[in-house]
Amino acid sequence: MKHDIIDFLKDKSLLILGFGREGKSFLRFVQDNLPEAHIAVADQNEVQIDNIETFCGDNYLTHVDDFDIVIKSPGVAVKNELNASQKAKITSCTDLFLRFCQNPIIGVTGTKGKSTTASLTYHILHKNQRNAIFAGNIGKPCFDIIDEIESNTIIVLELSCHQLEYVQASPHVAILLNLYEEHFDHYAKPEDYFNAKKNIFHFQHSNDLLIYGDIFQHAHQEEIDALPMHKINLLQDHIVDFNKIKTSLIGEHYKYDIAAAIAACEEFGLSEEQCLQAVASFKGLRHRLEFVGEFQGIKFYNDSIATAQEAVIQAINAVPNTDTIILGGMDRGLDYHPLVDFIRHSNIRNVILLPDTDATFQRIFDEAPYSQNVLHVTNLEEAVKISFEATAEGHSCLLSPAAASYGFFKNFEERGDVFCQLVQKYAKLKAEA
DSSP: OHHHHHHHHTTSOEEEEOOSHHHHHHHHHHHHHOTTOOEEEEESSOOOOTTOEEEESTTGGGGGGGOSEEEEOTTOOOTTSSOHHHHTTEEOHHHHHHHHOOSOEEEEEOSSSHHHHHHHHHHHHHHTTOOEEEEESSSBOGGGGGGGOOTTOEEEEEOOHHHHTTOSOOOSEEEEEEOOSOOGGGSSSHHHHHHHHHHHHHTOOTTOEEEEEEOTTTSOHHHHHTOSSEEEETTTSOOSOGGGOOOSOOSTHHHHHHHHHHHHHHTTTOOHHHHHHHHHTOOOOTTSSEEEEEETTEEEEEOTTOOSHHHHHHHHHHSTTEEEEEEOOBOOOOOOHHHHHHHHTSSOOEEEEOTTTHHHHHHHHTTSOOOSEEEEOSSHHHHHHHHHHHSOTTOEEEEOOSSBOTTTSSSHHHHHHHHHHHHHHHHHHHHHO
């Protein structure tokens, strides 16, 4: 694979668009393998790299025409700022990896559940002594694992919509868990987001496998039926008896993630029993219905990853006796009517609203009578403090924001970490009072 990528890149001028994890990984690869290459970096933020030309600031996209190939990092949103001929130059680490890797790849995506499913898939393979490597959206950038790949290595990639946007190849096993409204701020129109996700199977062949879940709203059954690859429908095909699943993950939705991982691993010769034994030892990932602890008779759960309202509804269904929910964050203009309608008919007594979406939520709550507590706070610390006072003993408080963290926190992980720290802080204060 390495030599094929080098042959593709040599004698071409290269522009790295965005200098995040993948941009830095690609630069290392080129410096190690094509030291004479003409390469530059363009980033909206100021960056300085020894012996590398950089284009920074608001006009960082204006030099695309000067290069043969543009290697776009996932965090860069070009929307309509580039024309068709400029976009035709775009590739990415993910695209090159999928195009030139000869080893079997299990690719996992979905609006929600992709990190857990990809991690679990790797866990099952690893527990059963398969030579597997995990990379992608979480874990190592894919170019950082190239030298670790052996002839019998199975590669598990978690793939975001941003990584899939410009790919021209699909993995041997593609898992598309679901498609909900999310990340629309990154795209010119919603269809662009859905089409980026669907690239995970768009280039599959007849000997490949697609495992898919709740995607019909954005990919009609006729479209799926017309595809050439083997297909498994998580919602209809019997993959595993859910009653046999022993797991620490809470929530019925996780059983579909587990079924997807099992279906993928069975493609590589593992039995259902081997898969189920490995599932039982999987501990799950942080910030995904993470149990923080029980304090003052209240159970606290950190679900900071839940930025889509469908994920919040799943969380409410999963967490026992949810009495208080903390919602809110960056306002991306989403329609929250489905979530508010669900909360109206739930047993939740306290809804704590964070900015900037607090006004949007309040407006929807005001459209119909709602007798429970809708409480506005200015920050997460205030929300945690109120949750200790408002949540009934023997019940749960759930952070499941239905909104992105940007503008308030670096990412959802930082938001979840702060929530956990604040819960510990106020639990200690309560205990000392």
